[in-house]
Amino acid sequence: MSAARTSHPRTRIQAKRRGRILEAALDVFSTHGFRGATIDQIAEAADMSKPNLLYYFRSKEAIHHELIQRLLDDWLQPLRDLDPAGDPMSELRAYIRRKIEMSRDFPREGRLFTNEILQGAPHTLGMLRDVLKPLVDEKVKVIEGWMKAGHIVRTDPYHLIFSLWATTQHYADFDVQVRAVLGPERDGEGRFEDAARFLEQLYLDGLAPRQGGK
Amino acid sequence: MSAARTSHPRTRIQAKRRGRILEAALDVFSTHGFRGATIDQIAEAADMSKPNLLYYFRSKEAIHHELIQRLLDDWLQPLRDLDPAGDPMSELRAYIRRKIEMSRDFPREGRLFTNEILQGAPHTLGMLRDVLKPLVDEKVKVIEGWMKAGHIVRTDPYHLIFSLWATTQHYADFDVQVRAVLGPERDGEGRFEDAARFLEQLYLDGLAPRQGGK
DNA sequence: GTCTATAATGCGATAGAC
DNA sequence: GTCTATCGCATTATAGAC
Numbered sequence: 447m448s449a450a451r452t453s454h455p456r457t458r459i460q461a462k463r464r465g466r467i468l469e470a471a472l473d474v475f476s477t478h479g480f481r482g483a484t485i486d487q488i489a490e491a492a493d494m495s496k497p498n499l500l501y502y503f504r505s506k507e508a509i510h511h512e513l514i515q516r517l518l519d520d521w522l523q524p525l526r527d528l529d530p531a532g533d534p535m536s537e538l539r540a541y542i543r544r545k546i547e548m549s550r551d552f553p554r555e556g557r558l559f560t561n562e563i564l565q566g567a568p569h570t571l572g573m574l575r576d577v578l579k580p581l582v583d584e585k586v587k588v589i590e591g592w593m594k595a596g597h598i599v600r601t602d603p604y605h606l607i608f609s610l611w612a613t614t615q616h617y618a619d620f621d622v623q624v625r626a627v628l629g630p631e632r633d634g635e636g637r638f639e640d641a642a643r644f645l646e647q648l649y650l651d652g653l654a655p656r657q658g659g660k
Numbered sequence: 661m662s663a664a665r666t667s668h669p670r671t672r673i674q675a676k677r678r679g680r681i682l683e684a685a686l687d688v689f690s691t692h693g694f695r696g697a698t699i700d701q702i703a704e705a706a707d708m709s710k711p712n713l714l715y716y717f718r719s720k721e722a723i724h725h726e727l728i729q730r731l732l733d734d735w736l737q738p739l740r741d742l743d744p745a746g747d748p749m750s751e752l753r754a755y756i757r758r759k760i761e762m763s764r765d766f767p768r769e770g771r772l773f774t775n776e777i778l779q780g781a782p783h784t785l786g787m788l789r790d791v792l793k794p795l796v797d798e799k800v801k802v803i804e805g806w807m808k809a810g811h812i813v814r815t816d817p818y819h820l821i822f823s824l825w826a827t828t829q830h831y832a833d834f835d836v837q838v839r840a841v842l843g844p845e846r847d848g849e850g851r852f853e854d855a856a857r858f859l860e861q862l863y864l865d866g867l868a869p870r871q872g873g874k
Numbered sequence: 875g876t877c878t879a880t881a882a883t884g885c886g887a888t889a890g891a892c
Numbered sequence: 893g894t895c896t897a898t899c900g901c902a903t904t905a906t907a908g909a910c
Contacts, residue, residue: 505904561778608831620774627821648866653862714887720886
């Protein structure tokens with residue numbers, strides 16, 4: 447069969463090999479960026495020859511494109527899960543927990559996106575407008591609802607979301623720096639738990655309605 | 661004279677040309693990363709030929725190295741300026757303001773560092789340990805002093821600093837995303853002022869000592 | 875489907891004239 | 893100091909045998 451290069455492989459064996467390539471590509475793209483990554487590196491990581499890899503994907507760009515598309519949905523799931531009917535403080539706490547867990551368990555995915563955005567989102571700008579912005583706009587309305595109901599203090603909901611993204615994503619993107627600063631004496635997975643606790647305190651205290659109520 | 665390649669050019673004309681190269685290189689490295697940048701691009705941006713550029717710098721890596729070294733000091737200045745004798749809330753507010761202004765006025769410098777850290781700090785790891793960590797350790801002690809004196813709530817000072825870095829740096833690194841989400845209707849330099857106000861509110865309210873005491 | 879070989883281009887760096 | 897020309901290697905992608 448000669449349909450290996452389509453996005454929808456017909457056979458199980460093709461799906462499996464494409465999956466192995468994507469897994470290897472995630473490794474390489476996330477640490478070297480798109481241009482810094484080479485097909486050779488990806489092929490070696492996927493344990494196959496370069497021409498063989500290019501039998502499954504038309505080009506380096508095609509691999510990157512499919513990777514971005516597949517991962518964006520997962521990446522936004524915590525924000526999608528923000529429940530308008532839930533208790534605001536519990537929802538925020540759950541969101542922070544989920545995002546910190548993702549930085550701990552899937553740092554490569556985060557770095558892939560950061561690399562992409564940092565370089566001006568050349569392959570992703572359309573998705574930012576068509577997928578990301580509508581979702582954020584929707585959740586901003588949820589947050590504004592909580593503010594009007596007096597459950598959390600009034601503030602700029604867009605910048606609140608940016609701030610949540612930035613603080614949680616930091617532990618994936620700047621992992622090297624975080625570990626260098628914490629030093630060997632505090633090295634270990636505990637930093638993620640410490641981060642979650644700190645961020646819960648910061649956001650939950652910072653957003654709790656004031657007693658005096660303005 | 662044949663000393664153009666040393667780090668300390670003797671003549672004014674050499675310093676000027678090297679400066680023009682570094683300015684162009686900042687542009688290119690900050691948007692494409694080290695490996696994504698080409699000497700051709702830098703040379704064109706500096707309006708000189710590639711061999712001419714390589715007369716002033718031994719190699720692509722030498723340009724990058726000097727850029728990182730020159731900028732790190734500026735980059736850490738706001739943290740250095742954190743005054744143990746100052747009012748904690750005013751010091752934090754000033755720090756946030758300074759960092760947001762830097763993201764607005766010097767976004768390329770921020771992206772240069774983020775690119776570098778994201779890729780595992782291959783050229784910078786030593787500086788993180790020798791320069792960054794000692795400075796952070798020193799300022800952590802300052803913050804701990806404020807906590808013990810009851811001026812701000814007790815929390816993890818390392819993660820507080822990470823959080824401040826992440827939230828302020830976000831507006832340089834993720835500028836494309838921020839603008840895509842805010843949309844054309846909120847596009848304009850106002851986003852930096854909005855960000856500063858939001859962050860002041862978050863941190864100052866979140867860190868203010870509770871009325872009931874601990 | 876997978877391989878070896880190689881085409882085609884991009885890129886860092888140098889040679890050598892002026 | 894600056895240029896044109898070019899070397900040498902890396903890298904993307906393809907050709908064609910098996």
